[in-house]
Amino acid sequence: MDASEIHRRFNRETKNKWQAYGSHRAHVMSCLLRQGDPPLRNRLCLLGAGNCHDVDLPALRSHFTEVHLVDLDSQALERGIARQGCQPSDNLQLHAPVDVSGIVATLDTWRPDMPPDADEIDALLRGASAHELPLPDADFDVVVSLCLLSQIIESLVVSLGSEHPQFLEAVLRIRKKHLETLLKLTRPGGRAILITDVVSSDTAPALLTLPETQLPNAVADWINEQNFFTGLNPMAITESLAKEAELCQLIARHALIKPWRWNLGQRAFAVYALAMERK
Ligand SMILES: C[S@@+](CC[C@H](N)C(=O)[O-])C[C@H]1O[C@@H](n2cnc3c(N)ncnc32)[C@H](O)[C@@H]1O
Known part of the structure; x- marks a missing residue:
């Protein structure tokens, strides 16, 4: 199965999980509605909106004058907005299929039995660096x-394999490009927010039962024990903001928002947000 089909399949499998997303959605919405100063209330762009289970679209449409949803999977966006009683309009614009990373079309041509060579990986990463999103008036x-x-990053795991000698380099370059994409889509003085899952109950089973108040300390412990998804350690990401010249020049300040649980029933994830102010 190719990299893009994996995402569409996940979206189909989770399409009826609106209820299960409830507490995750409340955390995401509190993060978004916190961007409440009037000058920030104009145009919102959500990357990876998928089934839109993690946002309350009517609330966002009354908070922001324009809401733009971007995803690889156009059917998920259509399903997601219909479920919340919305239709595309000037105030709710859908952009799909759009690959935010710039790597998916190439990854879809790779096969596990024919691993790419170093030149092909370099070409993939150069293509990703130059990739621009087809979003008018960013x-x-x-x-x-x-x-x-x-x-x-999961697309890279599937198509390249986490054991590949250039896997880590590819993850770090794709991560940097993702942060750059977020910041470049944001106007000076605006906010770019990375919301990401960092570890799951597969390797941290206590996530399924731990009281929410104990989560921040538990996540810090898992990170110290190197128990997190490759490339998503929040400390390493904030360090990279200070070290990478291309990112430094785009960020005025940043803050980590304490982690919460995203419970999907038999599986749970710890999620955190990194809010960045664009210079
Ligand atoms: C974990 S889901 C996020 C949850 C989603 N907001 C929801 O409520 O259903 C990640 C989303 O990212 C999308 N996606 C994955 N890779 C992508 C890419 N390269 N470009 C754009 N969207 C992508 C998937 O289709 C999926 O909808």
Whole structure:
């Protein structure tokens, strides 16, 4: 199965999980509605909106004058907005299929039995660096990545394999590009917010039962124990903001928002947000 079909399949499998997303949605919405100063209330862009289970669209449409939804999967967006009684309009614009990463079309041509060579990986990463999103009038007031970075990295796991000698390099370059994309879509003075899952109950089973108040300390412990998804350690990401010249020049300040649980029934994830102010 190719990388893009994996995402569409996940969206089909989770299409009836609106209820299960309830507490995750409340955390995401509190993060978004916190961007409440009037100058930030104009144009919102959500990357990886998928089934839109993690946002309350009517509330966002009354908070922001324009809401733009971006995803690889056009059917998921259509399903998602219909479920919330919405239709595409000037105030709710859908952009799909759009690959935010710029790597999916190439990954879809790779086969596990024919691993790419170093030149092909270099070409993939150069293509990703040059990739620009087909979004008219970017300059959004608020841009949010909705648990998308882990999915982009998952595409690399599926197509390249986590054992490949250039896997880590590819993850770090794709991560940097994702942060740059978020910031470049944001107008000066606006906010770019990375919301991402960091670890799941597969390797941290206590996530299924731990009281929410104990979650921040537990997540810190898992991170110290190197128990997190490759490329998604929040400390390493904030360090990269200070080290990478291309990112430094785009960020005025940043803050980590404490983690919460995204419970999908038999599986749970710890999720955190990184809010960045665009210079
Ligand atoms: C984990 S889901 C986020 C949850 C989603 N907001 C919801 O409520 O259903 C990640 C989303 O990212 C999308 N996605 C994955 N890779 C993508 C890419 N390269 N470009 C754009 N969207 C992508 C998937 O189709 C999926 O809808």
